[in-house]
Amino acid sequence: MHKLATAHSEDIVISPYGLRIIALDIRAKLIGGxxxxxxxxxxxxxxxxxxxxxxxxxxxxxxxxxxRVGAVLRGATVVLAFAGVIALTSPLALLGTSVASxxxxxxxxxxxxxxxxxxxxxxGWPLIWEILSKAWLSVIVVNVVMKSTTWTGVLQGLDxxxxxxxxxxxxxFLYRFSDLFRQxxxxxxxxxxxRAPQLGSLRRVLLYGKLGGNLxxxxxxxxxxxxxxxxxxxxxxxxxxLRQLRWRLIDTAALTLCIAGAAALLLGS
Amino acid sequence: xxxxxxxxxxxxxxxxxxxxxxxxxxLTTLIRHEERxxxxxxNGAGKSTLIGHLNGILTxxxxxxxxxxxxxxxxxxxxxxxxxxxxxxxPDNMLFMTRVSDDVAFGPLNAGLEADEVRAxxxxxxxxxxxxxxxxxxxxxxxxxxxxRAALASVLSCEPAILVLDEPTSNLDPRARxxxxxxxxxxxxxxxxxxxxxxxxxxxxxxxxxxDEGRVVADGPTRQLxxxxxxxxxxxxxxxxxx
Numbered sequence: 237m238h239k240l241a242t243a244h245s246e247d248i249v250i251s252p253y254g255l256r257i258i259a260l261d262i263r264a265k266l267i268g269g270x271x272x273x274x275x276x277x278x279x280x281x282x283x284x285x286x287x288x289x290x291x292x293x294x295x296x297x298x299x300x301x302x303x304r305v306g307a308v309l310r311g312a313t314v315v316l317a318f319a320g321v322i323a324l325t326s327p328l329a330l331l332g333t334s335v336a337s338x339x340x341x342x343x344x345x346x347x348x349x350x351x352x353x354x355x356x357x358x359x360g361w362p363l364i365w366e367i368l369s370k371a372w373l374s375v376i377v378v379n380v381v382m383k384s385t386t387w388t389g390v391l392q393g394l395d396x397x398x399x400x401x402x403x404x405x406x407x408x409f410l411y412r413f414s415d416l417f418r419q420x421x422x423x424x425x426x427x428x429x430x431r432a433p434q435l436g437s438l439r440r441v442l443l444y445g446k447l448g449g450n451l452x453x454x455x456x457x458x459x460x461x462x463x464x465x466x467x468x469x470x471x472x473x474x475x476x477x478l479r480q481l482r483w484r485l486i487d488t489a490a491l492t493l494c495i496a497g498a499a500a501l502l503l504g505s
Numbered sequence: 506x507x508x509x510x511x512x513x514x515x516x517x518x519x520x521x522x523x524x525x526x527x528x529x530x531x532l533t534t535l536i537r538h539e540e541r542x543x544x545x546x547x548n549g550a551g552k553s554t555l556i557g558h559l560n561g562i563l564t565x566x567x568x569x570x571x572x573x574x575x576x577x578x579x580x581x582x583x584x585x586x587x588x589x590x591x592x593x594x595x596p597d598n599m600l601f602m603t604r605v606s607d608d609v610a611f612g613p614l615n616a617g618l619e620a621d622e623v624r625a626x627x628x629x630x631x632x633x634x635x636x637x638x639x640x641x642x643x644x645x646x647x648x649x650x651x652x653x654r655a656a657l658a659s660v661l662s663c664e665p666a667i668l669v670l671d672e673p674t675s676n677l678d679p680r681a682r683x684x685x686x687x688x689x690x691x692x693x694x695x696x697x698x699x700x701x702x703x704x705x706x707x708x709x710x711x712x713x714x715x716x717d718e719g720r721v722v723a724d725g726p727t728r729q730l731x732x733x734x735x736x737x738x739x740x741x742x743x744x745x746x747x748x
Contacts, residue, residue, distance in 0.1 A: 388603040388643070412601055415645045461598040464562045468591045469663060470583060470615035477607045478620055478627070 254300035256486070257384045262393030264487035268494030269381040273374045275498030282369045286504065293497065294376045301383045312375040319371035326367060327360025328353065335359050387411050396481050401474055408475055413458070420454055511574055512538045512667050512695040513559060513589075518568035520554055520719075528554035530719035531568070536697060538666075543706035543727055544699040546716035547741030552699040553594075555716065556669055559697070560589040573666065587616055590665030594672040596652035600644030605636060605655050608644055612663035623662075630662035634688065650681030657688075667695040674702045703745045707731055715740055 250258070257265075276282075276290065298308045334347040337359075350356050382390070391411070395404055424447055428435065435443070463471075513536040520528040529551050536542050544552050557563035558570050561582035570577040572585045590612075593599055602608040609630050613623040631637045634654035639647060644655055653673065660668065673689060674682045686705055689696070700706055706713055706727055713730045715723035717740045723730055730736060731745040738744070 388607075391603060408603060409601065411603060412643075412645065416597055458598065461593070461595065462601050464557070465591075465593050465599045466601065466611075467562060468560050468586055468593075469612035469659065470586055471611075472615055475602065475607075476611070476614035477602070478610050478614070478623055479607075 250302040251300045254302055254384075257297065257301060257490075260384070260490050261481055261483050261487040262385050262389045263396055263481060263483065264491045265381050265384060266390070266393045266397060268491050269377050271491075271494050271498045272377050272501075275501045276373050276377070277370050279370075279501050282366055282373075286501065287369050287373070290373050290501070291376070294373070294380055297380050298376075298383060301380070303380075303383055308376060308379065311379050312372050315371045315375040316368060319367055323364045323367035323371075326363045327356040330356045330360050330363075392477065392479055392481065395477075405475060409462075413455075416458070417451070417455065420451060424450070510538045511571070512536050512540070513697065514571040514574075515555075515558070516569045516571070518558060518565045518570060520558065520563060521566050527719050528563075529558070529565070532716075532719060532721060533568075534714060534721055534724065536695065538695050539693075540712060541696040541710040542698070543710035543713040544697060544716060545701075545703070545706060545713055545730075545740075545742055550716040550740075551719040552716055553671060554719070556591060556671055556697075556699060559667075559669055560586045560591055562591075587663060588666045589669060590660035590663050590667065591669045592657050592660050592671065592673065594675060596649070596656035597645075599656040599659055600647075600652060603643055604641055605644055605647070605658075606631070606640040608655060608659045609640075609662045611659060616663065626662040626664065630658040633661060634658045650677055650684070653677060653681070653685065654688075657685075665694070667697070668692065670696070670698045670700075672700055672702075673698060674700065674705055703731055703743055707745050715742070717741075 279286070295305055295308060299305065330350045331353070332350065334349045337346050337348045348355075348359065350359060385393075391404060391408055394407070428440070428443065428447075513534075515532055515534050518529050518532045522528055532551070532555065544555065546552050554563060558565060558577075559572070561577055561579075572581075572589055575581055575585070577585050600608050602611060606627055609627045610623050613626050618626070627640075628637070631640055634657055636651060636654055636658060639651060639655070644652060647655060657670075657673070670689065674685050677685060682702075682705075686708055689698070690709055696710070698705065698710060710727050713723070713725065713727040714721050715730060715736065722740060723733075723736055734744045
């Protein structure tokens with residue numbers, strides 16, 4: 237087992253297998269992750285056993301990478317806020333349609349027409365489960381891939397996979413300047429607290445609305461300054477780096493494993 | 506030897522910002538190779554505007570900028586940017602890549618140099634500013650002093666003939682400031698330093714230009730100008746009391 241000090245938190249312990257996953261070519265991880273996400277989202281039905289198998293495999297990978305089960309599960313719940321809205325309204329799409337009633341046993345079924353919202357939710361709960369489970373598993377895949385590499389590595393991999401330059405530049409700047417942006421927000425918050433400590437919640441919210449515009453102007457000005465600095469060093473539309481990727485047999489094996497898992501998920505449906 | 510050759514020449518350069526504010530007002534000056542020139546002046550005097558003209562970031566409203574005798578035009582601007590290295594005041598604006606070494610390699614790679622040559626330049630530049638150990642770290646995780654040095658390395662790796670520094674010691678603690686001055690003193694290069702740090706000008710530059718309201722109001726030996734109380738106070742500067 238190896239201890240690695242992270243930039244933001246306590247030491248983490250990574251198993252030798254985890255180190256091998258980290259050492260994989262980022263392209264293998266990105267393509268493998270994408271293949272798994274496509275399989276998860278396009279598999280016709282996500283029953284409980286299939287869901288449990290997927291989750292177990294992903295959690296095992298996360299554990300090898302030194303992550304904690306609770307952290308992995310919690311980290312993925314962020315998607316529920318977005319997918320939840322879609323999931324909870326999806327049964328309404330059944331209104332006026334006919335669905336198979338499961339009440340008459342496994343050898344026969346009858347079609348039921350959905351007339352009311354209550355009926356839509358009574359027959360549509362599998363839809364909610366389908367959307368939430370798939371979204372949740374997909375985010376866990378993303379988190380596991382991100383856990384096994386650095387943001388720099390991801391950008392390099394995306395570049396090697398020929399993602400359009402404009403997206404790479406945007407992602408690079410997003411990564412690089414998210415920290416500065418947070419810093420600016422913190423500074424503005426401190427300025428507000430120090431000069432208006434008694435500000436009520438509502439007025440504070442309204443003030444933050446105004447600060448949004450201010451932040452936009454600051455971001456714009458900084459963007460201009462950065463662009464000038466880039467031009468000064470010969471910027472011609474790309475962000476070249478010296479780093480080189482090396483594809484090995486183990487990368488092929490890892491990708492094959494991901495494709496096999498995805499195929500099993502699709503064919504087993 | 507470049508000694509007698511002109512590095513930078515501005516001929517009656519004027520510049521107005523889009524809102525009509527005058528940045529430079531019929532400014533004429535000349536800097537020779539291997540000269541070290543301090544650019545002093547109060548806030549809003551036009552120091553940063555002048556710097557913006559030296560590598561084509563800003564285009565004069567009228568007048569001509571010549572770098573090593575060649576007029577700066579859209580056709581020559583890329584070549585000029587390889588010869589004039591500008592280190593801007595805020596290092597956060599210069600460290601936009603995800604790792605320090607990527608930032609240092611950015612200029613040489615854009616210049617189309619071979620990978621081996623770029624690696625050698627990156628190593629030399631990082632060693633020069635004593636940041637080899639930080640090469641794989643993101644620029645944002647460095648201390649402010651380290652960021653300043655990384656920004657300098659990102660320009661040194663381009664191996665410019667002319668180095669322009671905008672407030673190289675601003676916001677540095679005394680130790681980092683001393684290190685920066687010592688480092689810049691060791692550079693064998695044509696140097697233009699815009700600064701409010703009069704001690705830095707005194708220690709580094711044999712010649713000083715004082716700018717105010719977009720014009721050169723004084724041009725002469727640094728120590729002579731910095732002792733001129735009337736001149737300094739008239740243009741929002743302090744007097745340096747040194748022997």
